[in-house]
Amino acid sequence: MTAVATPPELDLDPFADDVLRDPLPAHAALRDAGALVRLPRYDTFAVARYADVRALLSDWQSFESAAGVGLTNFRRETPWRPPSLLLEADPPAHDAPRTVLAGILGPRALRRLRADWAADADRLVEDLLAGGSVEVDAVPTLAEAFPLRVFPDAVGLGREGREHLLPYGDHAFNAFGPTDNPRVLAGNERMAEHAGWVGQQCLRENLSPVGFGADVWAAADRGDLTHAQAPLVVRSLLTAGVDTTVHGIGALLHALAVTPGAWEALRARPELVRVAFDEAVRWESPVQAFFRTAVRDVPVGDGVVPAGEKVLVFFAAANRDPRHWADPDRFDLTRDPSGHVGFGMGIHQCVGQHVARLEAESLLTALLARVTRLKLTGAPVRHLNNTLRAWESLPVRLTA
Amino acid sequence: MLPPMTAPAPARTADRHAVALRVADKTVVADGVVTLTLAHPDGGRLPDWTPGSHVDLVLPTGDTRQYSLCGDRRDAHHHRVGVLREPAGRGGSAWVHDELAVGDLVGVGGPRNAFPLRPAQRYLFVAGGIGITPLLTMVAAAGAQGIDWQLVYGGRTRASMAFLDELARYGDRVSVLPQDEVGLLPLRDLVDGLHPDTRVYACGPPPLLDALAGCGLPPHVLRTERFVAREQGAPVRDTPFTVVLDRTGTEVVVTPGVSVLEAVRSVGVDVLSSCREGTCGTCETAVLAGEPDHRDSLLDDADRAAGDCMYVCVSRSRGDRLVLDL
Numbered sequence: 127m128t129a130v131a132t133p134p135e136l137d138l139d140p141f142a143d144d145v146l147r148d149p150l151p152a153h154a155a156l157r158d159a160g161a162l163v164r165l166p167r168y169d170t171f172a173v174a175r176y177a178d179v180r181a182l183l184s185d186w187q188s189f190e191s192a193a194g195v196g197l198t199n200f201r202r203e204t205p206w207r208p209p210s211l212l213l214e215a216d217p218p219a220h221d222a223p224r225t226v227l228a229g230i231l232g233p234r235a236l237r238r239l240r241a242d243w244a245a246d247a248d249r250l251v252e253d254l255l256a257g258g259s260v261e262v263d264a265v266p267t268l269a270e271a272f273p274l275r276v277f278p279d280a281v282g283l284g285r286e287g288r289e290h291l292l293p294y295g296d297h298a299f300n301a302f303g304p305t306d307n308p309r310v311l312a313g314n315e316r317m318a319e320h321a322g323w324v325g326q327q328c329l330r331e332n333l334s335p336v337g338f339g340a341d342v343w344a345a346a347d348r349g350d351l352t353h354a355q356a357p358l359v360v361r362s363l364l365t366a367g368v369d370t371t372v373h374g375i376g377a378l379l380h381a382l383a384v385t386p387g388a389w390e391a392l393r394a395r396p397e398l399v400r401v402a403f404d405e406a407v408r409w410e411s412p413v414q415a416f417f418r419t420a421v422r423d424v425p426v427g428d429g430v431v432p433a434g435e436k437v438l439v440f441f442a443a444a445n446r447d448p449r450h451w452a453d454p455d456r457f458d459l460t461r462d463p464s465g466h467v468g469f470g471m472g473i474h475q476c477v478g479q480h481v482a483r484l485e486a487e488s489l490l491t492a493l494l495a496r497v498t499r500l501k502l503t504g505a506p507v508r509h510l511n512n513t514l515r516a517w518e519s520l521p522v523r524l525t526a
Numbered sequence: 527m528l529p530p531m532t533a534p535a536p537a538r539t540a541d542r543h544a545v546a547l548r549v550a551d552k553t554v555v556a557d558g559v560v561t562l563t564l565a566h567p568d569g570g571r572l573p574d575w576t577p578g579s580h581v582d583l584v585l586p587t588g589d590t591r592q593y594s595l596c597g598d599r600r601d602a603h604h605h606r607v608g609v610l611r612e613p614a615g616r617g618g619s620a621w622v623h624d625e626l627a628v629g630d631l632v633g634v635g636g637p638r639n640a641f642p643l644r645p646a647q648r649y650l651f652v653a654g655g656i657g658i659t660p661l662l663t664m665v666a667a668a669g670a671q672g673i674d675w676q677l678v679y680g681g682r683t684r685a686s687m688a689f690l691d692e693l694a695r696y697g698d699r700v701s702v703l704p705q706d707e708v709g710l711l712p713l714r715d716l717v718d719g720l721h722p723d724t725r726v727y728a729c730g731p732p733p734l735l736d737a738l739a740g741c742g743l744p745p746h747v748l749r750t751e752r753f754v755a756r757e758q759g760a761p762v763r764d765t766p767f768t769v770v771l772d773r774t775g776t777e778v779v780v781t782p783g784v785s786v787l788e789a790v791r792s793v794g795v796d797v798l799s800s801c802r803e804g805t806c807g808t809c810e811t812a813v814l815a816g817e818p819d820h821r822d823s824l825l826d827d828a829d830r831a832a833g834d835c836m837y838v839c840v841s842r843s844r845g846d847r848l849v850l851d852l
Binding site: 355473 | 571574576577599600601602639642643644645646667670671725746812814828834851
């Protein structure tokens with residue numbers, strides 16, 4: 127019989143501005159404190175070591191998502207919107223929506239988009255460099271511009287109102303944090319407007335006849351989903367498919383701009399673009415952490431997460447755990463980043479990861495073809511979000 | 527050329543490579559039926575699966591046989607299959623019954639799901655004999671979601687019908703109808719009394735499924751799984767066609783009498799396959815251009831119309847050229 131240890135406590139607020147601005151010391155402290163750590167500030171638990179994060183994410187049988195993957199416990203409190211049929215669901219209810227989206231967003235389906243997206247990225251970069259070398263803010267000009275150019279079209283959204291997408295997603299990811307957090311309170315003010323628009327776009331009549339959205343409705347027509355489920359499955363595309371990719375591309379461009387020799391190495395070996403993106407997702411972890419909820423008393427390390435209690439699972443900390451990665455703080459194009467948990471792990475692993483990879487690959491390939499050097503021209507500025515790691519501004523010089 | 531996708535989901539890796547699992551338990555559960563409980567030799571988690579999934583057991587000959595998973599998916603450390611001894615079979619079930627023992631290692635591929643449970647307001651499950659195995663996991667899923675369901679379970683004799691003890695807890699949702707006591711399943715009565723929202727999932731011997739298919743239910747209402755290939759007419763064309771392997775640009779001519787799988791293998795491209803009769807789904811291949819002549823027993827009408835995948839062990843081409851994602 128092993129004695130159950132009381133988990134070490136850390137007085138740290140993962141949703142405080144200073145932690146969000148530079149979470150690396152907090153993540154290191156969490157990893158070093160133990161396999162299972164208690165966060166008294168929010169009366170919750172945390173795991174941050176790679177092995178435990180990965181095991182916990184895989185174990186959907188012990189750690190449910192249906193109680194919400196934010197701080198709010200849906201068993202006791204009312205969620206701010208109807209729960210996601212994917213992110214905030216468990217088997218068996220999770221099976222059908224997941225199967226449908228995995229097909230629609232799978233590598234096979236995406237092949238049809240590859241040539242169009244490559245051409246689109248080429249045009250974007252060509253226009254940008256029409257007058258030769260330029261200094262731009264890479265966040266709006268590249269990281270936001272490209273996904274907003276291709277993804278809403280791929281879903282089949284109308285032209286009007288797309289400006290709601292980023293603020294809606296930003297709020298949804300903030301809302302996984304505490305409900306009285308200043309970012310959540312600020313976001314609440316205009317949320318009815320953004321959520322109303324998003325809800326309207328999920329209806330069949332507002333989606334174009336070709337696209338991921340129409341594919342979801344076609345799945346409902348085939349009986350693979352119910353018609354009542356279809357709009358919420360489309361909503362998952364709009365919530366989880368925009369900000370995440372924007373910040374993933376932002377992370378990639380930042381990493382390439384600040385890592386000496388990386389741009390030149392990629393230009394010499396453009397076949398590494400996919401490795402570069404996944405390494406950036408490991409290094410930066412655009413989605414930093416999600417909660418799970420123990421369905422019974424579950425041992426983690428030498429402690430126990432009691433039934434009904436939440437655990438904050440730090441993807442970001444796992445992705446830089448020196449117990450698993452050699453020289454984890456280094457962005458390294460020679461590394462094999464396979465196994466990173468930046469897209470999560472297990473049955474809830476990001477269903478849109480192939481879309482994200484294709485967007486990043488398309489844009490980066492176009493940039494590599496025309497840009498000889500990528501350098502920061504000023505201090506980048508963080509965009510703070512309770513769940514996402516993001517840049518507000520990345521001033522760069524693109525040398526033609 | 528771009529490198530292939532990095533970091534595939536773990537389940538896909540499991541699809542492509544059989545792993546050696548240990549037989550943790552072997553139990554006779556009815557006349558001619560044993561269950562095998564399989565576990566990872568190091569005690570680790572096994573791949574996740576959904577109701578209706580099957581695994582491939584690799585026989586000593588290297589051939590594989592498909593068996594539905596019929597255990598509890600909330601137990602991540604064990605997979606359970608039920609195996610009927612089939613005296614007229616090709617020897618796989620006899621090997622499982624007579625040779626395979628607790629403690630042995632056996633190659634296992636998958637899981638894969640060619641018989642997924644779609645959401646519905648109510649379900650009618652129809653099982654014939656060993657066809658109960660995938661439905662066992664479906665009734666559990668329906669129950670867990672509070673969805674109304676009924677199971678009608680037929681078999682030769684009561685003693686030949688597996689899992690009656692496990693089904694007892696569901697009370698009158700389950701009708702156990704042994705043929706020697708009450709005759710054949712009253713399919714016509716069942717279908718005539720069907721609520722329009724009901725979806726029917728059936729698994730069992732071909733005569734049962736054929737009889738159900740003849741009851742006039744639309745394809746979105748009736749879903750079946752058969753482990754015996756459906757009767758197929760002659761191929762659409764009796765002349766050679768060209769298959770283009772998109773990843774390398776290789777072209778290969780497929781002559782009548784040679785399968786696409788054999789043709790592709792002849793130019794050095796390996797596609798994992800198993801049943802060679804279009805029932806297991808192992809050799810699913812994405813179609814990038816051209817129109818397949820589907821000759822499998824897996825795809826439904828909608829899948830066939832989509833034309834974006836095919837089972838290269840049996841399916842062919844309607845036109846002169848077929849471009850595959852290989």
